Amino acid sequence: MSRRFTMGPALLFCPGDRPDRFQKAADRADAVILDLEDAVGADSKDAARAAVVAAALDPRRTIVRVQARGAAGFRDDLEAVAASPFRTVMLAKAESPDEVDAVAEAVQGVRVVALIETARGVLAAEAIADHSAVVGLMWGAEDLVASMGGTSSRTDAGEYRDVARHARSRVLLAASAFGKTAIDAIRTDIADLDGAHAEALDAAASGFGAKAAIHPSHVEPYRRAFAPTAEQVDEAQRILAAAEVTPGVFSFEGRMVDEPILRHARSVVARSQAAE
Structure with missing residues (x-):
């Protein structure tokens, strides 16, 4: 049976150790992603987990990004989610269905957004999308290129390099083939609102169901792009x-x-x- 992610189209990341920002982020976007991974330093992980457990946000519009299975705090992240009211988990650096199994075993009734951001993850995108707990696939450009020893996902002109475009297309095709929602990557250039809008227009026209942001200024351009004229x-x-x-x-x-x-x-x- 098809299971799809329906919180989009504008998703906003928020550091898990900044509970003072949780509600603001939720109010500004269609859904908030409480981040226990890259946005939180090692010394703040425990505080971030406690903040997620205590967060009074709408579970229907809240996602928690947990660390990759190989990270030291992966199990602690899952325990925090299990103790929270939230049941949509974004799994960082997803590389296999077995990793989704680990999330599903730890958090009853979980809905997983698999974040594909490594070479292994791209090659396993179809198998991951086929997992019954997965509702969406998102891709990440910078971590992907870094995982291959590269230095930038974009050219000097601001366009994605071929390998990034390939990964983007592979994730979109895999998600669509198995009835899941594809989520487009963040745009790191915060000030370029026109670029954010153009990229979101392409995402919507290509078949992505949502796009993630790291700054609230991108929410409006995303929403405008995904809403037809x-x-x-x-x-x-x-x-x-x-x-x-x-x-x-x-x-x-x-x-x-x-x-x-x-x-x-x-x-x-x-x-x-x-x-x-």
């Missing part, structure tokens, strides 16, 4: 209305419409309704 919604509705009158392949305003075009139109209408 009034013109797009109007055209989609007119195409679907025409299909009810003329079944099968037909001509609409000078172009051919068949089932793939109808699916695009249904997707536009669905995204518009989700944004309301």
Whole structure:
């Protein structure tokens, strides 16, 4: 049975050791990701776990990112989640279905967003997406390139390098093939709001269901990108209305419409309704 992540489209990371920011982050985004991994220093891990357990946030709009299975505090992170009201876990550096098993065994009823950010993870994306506890796959560019000994996921012009684009596509295809939601990577350039919007537009048009942010200023551009324009919604509705009158392949305003075009139109209408 298909299980999908439905908290998007704008997800906002928040350090787990900054409980003073939890509610602010939740209020500004569609969902907040309480981070027990990279955003928290080693000396603050215990405090972050305690803050997550005590957090009074809506579980339907809260995700907890735990460390990779190989990290020293992985089990402690899972124990904290199990003691909290939250049941959506983002598993950092996911590389195999066995790692998802470990999360599912520790946290009853968990919904896992597998974060694919290593070469091994990319190669195992399909097997991970097929796991019954997984509801979404996200990819991470910087950790991926670092795991291969690289120094940057982007060129000097700001475009993703080929290997990053390959990983992005692989994660999107794997998630889609198994009925899960694909989540696009963060954008590290906080000040470039136009770039954030353009990247989110591409993510939405490509089939991603959400995009993650590390700064609240990216939430609005993301939401705007994932919400179809009034013109797009109007055209989609007119195409679907025409299909009810003329079944099968037909001509609409000078172009051919068949089932793939109808699916695009249904997707536009669905995204518009989700944004309301």
